[in-house]
Amino acid sequence: xxxxxxxxxxxxxxxxxxxxxxxxxxxxxxxxxxxxxxxxxxxxxxxxxxxxxxxxxxxxxxxxxxxxxxxxxxxxxxxxxxxxxxxxxxxxxxxxxxxxxxxxxxxxxxxxxxxxxxxxxxxxxxxxxxxxxxxxxxxxxxxxxxxxxxxxxxxxxxxxxxxxxxxxxxxxxxxxxxxxxxxxxxxxxxxxxxxxxxxxxxxxxxxxxxxxxxxxxxxxxxxxxxxxxxxxxxxxxxxxxxxxxxxxxxxxxxxxxxxxxxxxxxxxxxxxxxxxxxxxxxxxxxxxxxxxxxxxxxxxxxxxxxxxxxxxxxxxxxxxxxxxxxxxxxxxxxxxxxxxxxxxxxxxxxxxxxxxxxxxxxxxxxxxxxxxxxxxxxxxxxxxxxxxxxxxxxxxxxxxxxxxxxxxxxxxxxxxxxxxxxxxxxxxxxxxxxxxxxxxxxxxxxxxxxxxxxxxxxxxxxxxxxxxxxxxxxxxxxxxxxx
Amino acid sequence: xxxxxxxxxxxxxxxxxxxxxxxxxxxxxxxxxxxxxxxxxxxxxxxxxxxxxxxxxxxxxxxxxxxxxxxxxxxxxxxxxxxxxxxxxxxxxxxxxxxxxxxxxxxxxxxxxxxxxxxxxxxxxxxxxxxxxxxxxxxxxxxxxxxxxxxxxxxxxxxxxxxxxxxxxxxxxxxxxxxxxxxxxxxxxxxxxxxxxxxxxxxxxxxxxxxxxxxxxxxxxxxxxxxxxxxxxxxxxxxxxxxxxxxxxxxxxxxxxxxxxxxxxxxxxxxxxxxxxxxxxxxxxxxxxxxxxxxxxxxxxxxxxxxxxxxxxxxxxxxxxxxxxxxxxxxxxxxxxxxxxxxxxxxxxxxxxxxxxxxxxxxxxxxxxxxxxxxxxxxxxxxxxxxxxxxxxxxxxxxxxxxxxxxxxxxxxxxxxxxxxxxxxxxxxxxxxxxxxxxxxxxxxxxxxxxxxxxxxxxxxxxxxxxxxxxxxxxxxxxxxxxxxxxxxxxxxxxx
Numbered sequence: 001x002x003x004x005x006x007x008x009x010x011x012x013x014x015x016x017x018x019x020x021x022x023x024x025x026x027x028x029x030x031x032x033x034x035x036x037x038x039x040x041x042x043x044x045x046x047x048x049x050x051x052x053x054x055x056x057x058x059x060x061x062x063x064x065x066x067x068x069x070x071x072x073x074x075x076x077x078x079x080x081x082x083x084x085x086x087x088x089x090x091x092x093x094x095x096x097x098x099x100x101x102x103x104x105x106x107x108x109x110x111x112x113x114x115x116x117x118x119x120x121x122x123x124x125x126x127x128x129x130x131x132x133x134x135x136x137x138x139x140x141x142x143x144x145x146x147x148x149x150x151x152x153x154x155x156x157x158x159x160x161x162x163x164x165x166x167x168x169x170x171x172x173x174x175x176x177x178x179x180x181x182x183x184x185x186x187x188x189x190x191x192x193x194x195x196x197x198x199x200x201x202x203x204x205x206x207x208x209x210x211x212x213x214x215x216x217x218x219x220x221x222x223x224x225x226x227x228x229x230x231x232x233x234x235x236x237x238x239x240x241x242x243x244x245x246x247x248x249x250x251x252x253x254x255x256x257x258x259x260x261x262x263x264x265x266x267x268x269x270x271x272x273x274x275x276x277x278x279x280x281x282x283x284x285x286x287x288x289x290x291x292x293x294x295x296x297x298x299x300x301x302x303x304x305x306x307x308x309x310x311x312x313x314x315x316x317x318x319x320x321x322x323x324x325x326x327x328x329x330x331x332x333x334x335x336x337x338x339x340x341x342x343x344x345x346x347x348x349x350x351x352x353x354x355x356x357x358x359x360x361x362x363x364x365x366x367x368x369x370x371x372x373x374x375x376x377x378x379x380x381x382x383x384x385x386x387x388x389x390x391x392x393x394x395x396x397x398x399x400x401x402x403x404x405x406x407x408x409x410x411x412x413x414x415x416x417x418x419x420x421x422x423x424x425x426x427x428x429x430x431x432x433x434x435x436x437x438x439x440x441x442x443x444x445x446x447x448x449x450x451x452x453x454x455x456x457x458x459x460x461x462x463x464x465x466x467x468x469x470x471x472x473x474x475x476x477x478x479x480x481x482x483x
Numbered sequence: 484x485x486x487x488x489x490x491x492x493x494x495x496x497x498x499x500x501x502x503x504x505x506x507x508x509x510x511x512x513x514x515x516x517x518x519x520x521x522x523x524x525x526x527x528x529x530x531x532x533x534x535x536x537x538x539x540x541x542x543x544x545x546x547x548x549x550x551x552x553x554x555x556x557x558x559x560x561x562x563x564x565x566x567x568x569x570x571x572x573x574x575x576x577x578x579x580x581x582x583x584x585x586x587x588x589x590x591x592x593x594x595x596x597x598x599x600x601x602x603x604x605x606x607x608x609x610x611x612x613x614x615x616x617x618x619x620x621x622x623x624x625x626x627x628x629x630x631x632x633x634x635x636x637x638x639x640x641x642x643x644x645x646x647x648x649x650x651x652x653x654x655x656x657x658x659x660x661x662x663x664x665x666x667x668x669x670x671x672x673x674x675x676x677x678x679x680x681x682x683x684x685x686x687x688x689x690x691x692x693x694x695x696x697x698x699x700x701x702x703x704x705x706x707x708x709x710x711x712x713x714x715x716x717x718x719x720x721x722x723x724x725x726x727x728x729x730x731x732x733x734x735x736x737x738x739x740x741x742x743x744x745x746x747x748x749x750x751x752x753x754x755x756x757x758x759x760x761x762x763x764x765x766x767x768x769x770x771x772x773x774x775x776x777x778x779x780x781x782x783x784x785x786x787x788x789x790x791x792x793x794x795x796x797x798x799x800x801x802x803x804x805x806x807x808x809x810x811x812x813x814x815x816x817x818x819x820x821x822x823x824x825x826x827x828x829x830x831x832x833x834x835x836x837x838x839x840x841x842x843x844x845x846x847x848x849x850x851x852x853x854x855x856x857x858x859x860x861x862x863x864x865x866x867x868x869x870x871x872x873x874x875x876x877x878x879x880x881x882x883x884x885x886x887x888x889x890x891x892x893x894x895x896x897x898x899x900x901x902x903x904x905x906x907x908x909x910x911x912x913x914x915x916x917x918x919x920x921x922x923x924x925x926x927x928x929x930x931x932x933x934x935x936x937x938x939x940x941x942x943x944x945x946x947x948x949x950x951x952x953x954x955x956x957x958x959x960x961x962x963x964x965x966x967x968x969x970x971x972x973x974x975x976x977x978x979x
Contacts, residue, residue, distance in 0.1 A: 079529075080527070080528060080529045086528065088528065093528065096528065098527075098528075098529075099522070099527070100522055100527070102529055197529075197531060198529065198530070198531050199529040199530070200529050201528040201529045202528075202529065202531075202763075204762075205762035205763050206762035232533065233531060233533060234531050234533075235531065235532065235533055235534065235763060235764050235765055236762075236763065236765065312759060313762055315563075315757075316561050316563050316572070316573050316757070316759070318572075319563060319565065319571060319572020319573055320526040320528070320570060320571045320572050321528075322565060322567075322572060324567045324570075324628065325525055325526070325570060325628075326525075326527070336567065336626075340565055360757065363563070363757035363758075363759050364755055364757060365755045365757075368757075368758075368759070372759060
């Protein structure tokens with residue numbers, strides 16, 4: 001059952017072979033048992049989860065069950081969840097019980113899914129290793145000496161360790177795909193605007209996008225069916241006809257054109273990663289796909305551009321955490337400015353402060369044109385690179401991360417090295433494209449390797465088809481870490 | 484030395500939408516603190532702004548009314564600073580691309596009987612949200628925060644430094660105040676802060692084309708304060724310059740009790756607001772169709788109406804200004820003229836005179852005037868056709884007022900209005916002027932016979948005596964004689 005797909009679980013629930021209460025209890029028990037070691041969850045709340053499971057059982061019993069009704073889902077602690085502690089991995093929100101539900105949470109509630117807990121994450125989603133969390137680092141279940149990736153490291157760990165059948169994540173520069181790759185699961189960042197950001201604590205508004213994390217592409221499709229959809233409360237939400245993201249899963253891949261950017265396959269990639277990725281591409285050729293070399297000439301600029309734009313937006317987005325209305329407030333202060341200073345000095349961790357400082361700097365008078373405006377121009381160039389590439393191919397592939405999971409503490413004192421772990425994923429956010437990561441093998445120290453699949457705008461169904469066809473021919477996604 | 488004052492105004496007009504500019508919370512004034520602050524206004528984690536179309540529509544209306552360019556796209560930007568009544572830590576405003584650019588306001592100034600016209604150019608008008616309020620009293624060493632006002636839509640209207648005196652500045656502010664109410668985008672309530680002015684004031688030697696260093700005076704919430712603050716500030720700057728000093732660029736606050744401005748912060752302390760486009764809001768696109776639609780809904784503008792009243796009705800600039808002070812007056816006046824098109828001036832005199840005085844006295848607006856325009860027009864018709872004199876008419880008017888509908892509903896929506904009210908009062912009290920010439924002649928004979936002394940004086944050339952005789956005839960007629968007719972008959976008889 002731990003390794004069952006969402007479809008299988010859904011069928012078991014519908015056939016009343018198992019109740020949602022039993023299923024939820026099972027995963028809760030496992031999460032409770034494993035969490036002290038993995039630290040994947042910030043909040044587990046059995047009573048609330050089981051109450052939701054009970055309600056789901058009634059729904060299923062009355063024949064009104066939907067594909068995810070009664071299935072426990074782990075929610076990244078960035079999604080405001082009514083009545084639940086919603087910390088965003090920060091001391092700043094360590095006392096914040098949300099009075100409202102994020103759009104994504106509301107969608108899961110509407111179909112009767114069960115919230116099994118809130119997952120650990122890098123503070124305010126700023127990090128690639130989950131080491132910046134106020135609640136301590138998450139461990140990689142494949143090797144507890146390794147990081148799980150970030151910022152959605154808790155969600156990735158929870159799914160990889162089978163503490164939850166599926167989870168939500170958010171991706172601003174790779175925060176779904178990189179931890180998915182490092183933990184050997186599947187994760188999808190949708191086209192910007194597909195999943196409402198309402199109720200998702202903002203890091204960099206023009207880049208943030210919620211998405212599903214699960215064992216397989218098929219599971220991701222079922223999750224996306226619930227998560228995607230227009231929301232009038234988010235002005236960047238796209239008004240489109242609802243889609244069934246499972247519709248193309250079974251299509252054969254004959255004639256699929258896979259673009260391989262020459263800038264991706266360079267010496268910076270570790271050999272073990274390159275080997276697994278190339279093997280996966282070989283498998284695609286066997287499935288009838290052809291590969292073409294494409295070029296994304298501005299790729300190398302994606303990290304510097306991102307580290308201007310994302311901190312700029314973050315410095316402003318995080319201004320609301322001032323100790324005035326909610327969240328942490330320093331216990332002692334002299335006056336208003338002292339209260340602000342101490343609250344923010346004590347409430348934010350060092351990575352968050354670093355980015356607020358960078359963002360404040362690049363938006364300052366006299367620097368704005370040189371940094372922010374320039375970065376916006378380059379951002380458009382990067383989107384054009386992709387547009388050019390997609391004239392020659394249907395999807396683009398490469399490694400999700402240049403390395404397998406690194407050791408805890410290995411990069412935490414070297415921010416630039418840390419930022420480079422997202423070198424392949426960031427450009428996708430800058431362009432607003434959808435992309436995913438699926439497990440394609442193991443590398444150094446038997447740590448997982450992820451394949452990065454980038455699609456054109458709104459090509460989620462096609463990407464999921466591409467991933468699913470590979471997963472029909474491979475079993476990487478069903479492998480479980482030893483406990 | 485001859486100094487010239489140079490003034491530019493920034494006006495914050497609160498737009499009259501039901502809900503806030505980026506949230507669904509109500510904008511109604513006077514609720515309990517924070518009762519009208521929703522999750523978005525409180526800036527809870529994860530909330531997002533959604534632009535209120537009604538606020539944009541009002542900005543377009545303004546742009547069209549002042550002959551400005553309505554930009555598409557325009558961009559919302561974040562103005563970043565920390566303050567407890569600014570929940571997000573930034574204000575959503577417009578910076579580089581405002582929704583309205585350019586345009587102008589035409590002023591008519593009547594001062595000491597002199598009429599003057601002037602054009603004040605506008606730089607721009609942009610949409611933004613208001614902040615909340617910090618309450619420093621009642622909290623014993625702490626401050627209270629009321630976020631009801633946070634997110635209220637504002638249109639900030641920025642003029643060029645085209646004004647040269649406090650009189651011009653006040654005329655501009657009043658014209659703008661009339662305009663925003665006229666086109667229905669702002670209620671103009673200055674006590675509640677719906678219309679607030681900041682004045683940029685500098686002085687320079689007359690004849691110079693260089694602008695002096697300016698000071699900005701904040702939050703002037705009455706026309707009187709605006710005038711006083713500008714006058715004080717100009718004097719202050721002139722004194723400094725005449726003493727050989729120089730002006731520091733400052734933001735200053737007007738103290739109404741002392742009638743002074745005092746420094747709030749200088750340019751050196753000016754904050755870096757780190758403006759950048761708000762990534763939560765897409766560029767604001769306004770289609771040509773939308774602009775056309777708004778244009779169709781615009782009423783005749785006060786300036787157009789003033790010109791029409793002067794040209795078509797022969798009214799003075801002063802009359803035209805008063806009759807277009809707000810739409811309620813102008814509509815009332817137009818309705819009266821509609822019933823009595825032959826004498827717009829008589830209508831104007833009565834609307835601005837008796838009607839206005841009675842309404843003021845009761846604190847009512849023209850919209851809910853107890854007498855309908857038709858009722859008033861009938862009374863005026865009776866003056867015009869000689870049925871009653873103007874003097875009697877005032878008495879009739881008083882009685883009409885007392886008997887008319889005192890309910891506070893607009894005259895436009897009233898049913899079953901007694902349009903014959905004036906005639907009924909005139910008839911029932913026998914107030915009709917005696918215009919039967921034989922009856923008047925008899926009266927004149929009687930008066931002449933009873934006042935031989937006056938007759939003699941008149942014949943000796945004293946014109947005053949004539950007036951006394953007229954008075955006697957009127958008295959004998961108990962005010963109901965037609966004065967012109969009495970004059971004529973009397974003069975005829977005396978010179979016979």
